[in-house]
Amino acid sequence: AKITFITSDGKTKTVEGTSGSVMELAVQNKIKGIDGDCGGVCSCATCHVHVKPEQWNLTGAPDELENDMLEFDENVSEYSRLSCQIKVSEDLDGLELTVAK
Numbered sequence: 722a723k724i725t726f727i728t729s730d731g732k733t734k735t736v737e738g739t740s741g742s743v744m745e746l747a748v749q750n751k752i753k754g755i756d757g758d759c760g761g762v763c764s765c766a767t768c769h770v771h772v773k774p775e776q777w778n779l780t781g782a783p784d785e786l787e788n789d790m791l792e793f794d795e796n797v798s799e800y801s802r803l804s805c806q807i808k809v810s811e812d813l814d815g816l817e818l819t820v821a822k
């Protein structure tokens with residue numbers, strides 16, 4: 722699937738992935754602002770992204786564990802997700818994510 726990242730400096734980068742998590746894809750492609758410090762176990766929130774409201778159905782809502790982690794982040798929005806908890810699949814094709822500050 723092709724996934725586009727919008728970084729805090731206003732740049733957009735579209736990358737393609739077939740497996741793993743969205744965080745891993747972002748780290749592999751050196752997307753600014755996605756660090757994945759905890760390695761994808763939902764305990765650092767350095768992979769925080771905002772989903773476009775109209776694409777919320779593609780990613781779905783965070784589960785309880787992810788929500789608990791998101792609460793620690795100041796820039797959390799209604800459409801926040803931790804990208805390590807989003808699995809890359811063809812269903813995500815065309816997804817646009819704004820990297821959280």
Ligand code: FES
Binds near residue numbers: 744756757760805806
């Ligand atoms: Fe740490 Fe996602 S990589 S919470």
